[in-house]
Amino acid sequence: MTQANNIKIKSLSNNERRDPHLRNGSKSSDFRFNPLEDKSFIKNNEILAGLALGELEMWIHRFIGKPSQIKEFEDIGTWCNKSNARVYFMNLIFYNYFGGLVTTKSIVSNQIMITRKAASDMVDSAIEIGIIEYYSDKEFRATDKYIEYYLSYTRLVAKSYIPKLTKLLTQLNAINNVPNAKETFKIRE
Secondary structure: OOHHHHHHHHHHHHHHHOOOOOOOOOOOOOOOOOHHHOHHHHHHHHHHHHHHHHHHHHHHHOOOOOOOOOHHHHHHHHHHOOOHHHHHHHHHHHHHHHHOOOEOHHHHHHHHOOOHHHHHHHHHHHHHHOOEEEOOOOOEEEOHHHHHHHHHHHHHHHHHHHHHHHHHHHHHHHHHOOOOHHHHOOOOO
């Protein structure tokens, strides 16, 4: 059979199956196995996603309390790695800087869920090392040096997190494609 005849046959078969009243054609009456409706498939994806998430979180946690990997900003990076609260602080300061949001000791205390005294101590030590600076009596923001550090940190993360994040995203996408996945959980925004 020639190629022109072959094309003609294919187009005829498509016309027979399409319902002209529906934009994308009629629903298929083919009820083959759909893995997104199989309970064991869904459970296995959840387990694999949990393992990938755990691996990523344990890998990130390894750096808490360790010296910075960024030699140019070793003092700032090591300060930020001291505790989970400081890691949160580091992200809060960066986010607020570019979000145009005010940052105060009270905000740090409330956001990180630490005492006002602990927040005050954290802010004072961040000022000493040059991470933040006051621009009014109670409000402070990230310094240019800190922004440079954070962007260097972002480049480091881009190089080292991608394999772990790719594995996690693959599993999370599989879970998210399960019918009614968003209705099953109360998603916080």
